[in-house]
Amino acid sequence: MQCQGCRFWFSSKTQCRRNAPLPAVSEKGSQTLWPTTAADDWCGEFQPKVTDEKAAA
Template sequence: MSKDTSCKSCSFYEDHVVNAGSAPADAGLCRFNPPVSQPEVNSRGLWPVVSANDWCGQFEGDAKAA
C-alpha cells in the first residue's frame, strides 16, 4: 500500500479559510515558503493556494496525522 504524499497529508498544508465568499472544499494553503509579495505597496502577501490532492517535492509528513 502506498503512502499518501498529497498536500492534504503534508505538515505545511492548511485548510483554506476565506473571510468572504467561499473556497472550493479541496483548497488549502501551502505554508512551506513565505507568502508571495504583491505588486502594490499596501497589499499583503498571499500564501499559494493548492488543491488537497496536489503534491510537490517538499512533502513532509503531517505530524498531526501520526
C-alpha cells in the same frame, strides 16, 4: 504524498505554508499571500503531518 497529508498545508484556507508568503500587487495595493493549493496537489517539499500518536512515540 499530496498536500492534504502534508504538515505545511492548512486545509481551512487551502494554503501551503512551506515557504514565506509571496508578494502580490493589484489595483487595491500590495500584500503578501500564501500559495493556494488543492488537496490533491503535490510537490517535492512534502513532509507528513505529525499526529499526537506519532509525537508520543
